[in-house]
Amino acid sequence: xxxxxxxxxxxxxxxxxxxxxxxxxxxxxxxxxxxxxxxxxxxxxxxxxxxxxxxxxxxxxxxxxxxxxxxxxxxxxxxxxxxxxxxxxxxxxxxxxxxxxxxxxxxxxxxxxxxxxxxxxxxxxxxxxxxxxxxxxxxxxxxxxxxxxxxxxxxxxxxxxxxxxxxxxxxxxxxxxxxxxxxxxxxxxxxxxxxxxxxxxxxxxxxxxxxxxxxxxxxxxxxxxxxxxxxxxxxxxxxxxxxxxxxxxxxxxxxxxxxxxxxxxxxxxxxxxxxxxxxxxxxxxxxxxxxxxxxxxxxxxxxxxxxxxxxxxxxxxxxxxxxxxxxxxxxxxxxxxxxxxxxxxxxxxxxxxxxxxxxxxxxxxxxxxxxxxxxxx
Numbered sequence: 001x002x003x004x005x006x007x008x009x010x011x012x013x014x015x016x017x018x019x020x021x022x023x024x025x026x027x028x029x030x031x032x033x034x035x036x037x038x039x040x041x042x043x044x045x046x047x048x049x050x051x052x053x054x055x056x057x058x059x060x061x062x063x064x065x066x067x068x069x070x071x072x073x074x075x076x077x078x079x080x081x082x083x084x085x086x087x088x089x090x091x092x093x094x095x096x097x098x099x100x101x102x103x104x105x106x107x108x109x110x111x112x113x114x115x116x117x118x119x120x121x122x123x124x125x126x127x128x129x130x131x132x133x134x135x136x137x138x139x140x141x142x143x144x145x146x147x148x149x150x151x152x153x154x155x156x157x158x159x160x161x162x163x164x165x166x167x168x169x170x171x172x173x174x175x176x177x178x179x180x181x182x183x184x185x186x187x188x189x190x191x192x193x194x195x196x197x198x199x200x201x202x203x204x205x206x207x208x209x210x211x212x213x214x215x216x217x218x219x220x221x222x223x224x225x226x227x228x229x230x231x232x233x234x235x236x237x238x239x240x241x242x243x244x245x246x247x248x249x250x251x252x253x254x255x256x257x258x259x260x261x262x263x264x265x266x267x268x269x270x271x272x273x274x275x276x277x278x279x280x281x282x283x284x285x286x287x288x289x290x291x292x293x294x295x296x297x298x299x300x301x302x303x304x305x306x307x308x309x310x311x312x313x314x315x316x317x318x319x320x321x322x323x324x325x326x327x328x329x330x331x332x333x334x335x336x337x338x339x340x341x342x343x344x345x346x347x348x349x350x351x352x353x354x355x356x357x358x359x360x361x362x363x364x365x366x367x368x369x370x371x372x373x374x375x376x377x
Contacts (some may be wrong), residue, residue, distance in 0.1 A: 112151065220364070
């Protein structure tokens, strides 16, 4: 018998979520647990720059995913109910339109959106009708860049299918919140952060999230420069552990800076106060030296940006994205034009094949910009 949907059935309308990029303002590596994961202390913030995910009922029995935007084009799917266990996978071939050297979205079956949908279906089995999903992902966040794009997409997918399948109505809020947190931690270390919906202190391997108050004042601009080269997170942590050149000069100062920023933010952080700490924050990443080992030329790029822009330049996560903070997005846009000019005249040289991605965006504030609003490229 055909499943007839009433015109008002919510399954006929797509569920849309934005999936913001993240920025590590600080990142201290505080130890390593017996299971091999590194313990972290990081103050993380979402950016206005965001992917857009829409979820609707699929016509067939297969979960499908279409990815577009930022030069990435991919289609594919897998039978609903299969692939419930998250699994890793090496990146697949570059998608059509991708320049050489640019990280690929990889096989669709390994995409975190499909994995999040499958994991949610398995967890909700018997409680809701978890029908097959057609997902469309419009990418704006650079891939494999240290900006958490894939993790944010996964968190958005969890939230979207919970809503689309009616889990919000079928399960009491406390139990549903615990389930979201459990599934997020199983999907990846950065995924739990995106459930917080704002700035947060991240500890453990990333699964412990302490939400912070919203940033106050005028939204600061952020310039992101992402070279077209991969910096695989496992390789960066391996360089941290095994290569003397990959170890931070003073990890203790990074932890102090991270703790201090967290304390100040809990009391209420203003944008102008954050700008005054730009120099400290740009050097407060224990993975910076390790990323330099993994990506030859990244240190030279960072130094050339410092010379050209006369600003402190930080690294987000394990890289390779470099960031610079400004008083406004307009100033970040002007700096982006300056970087383009430096690439053209040879004073800035980026590793990888082709010119880096240059994006001007902003930090959301309690009263200003919000994730998903347009960012300049």
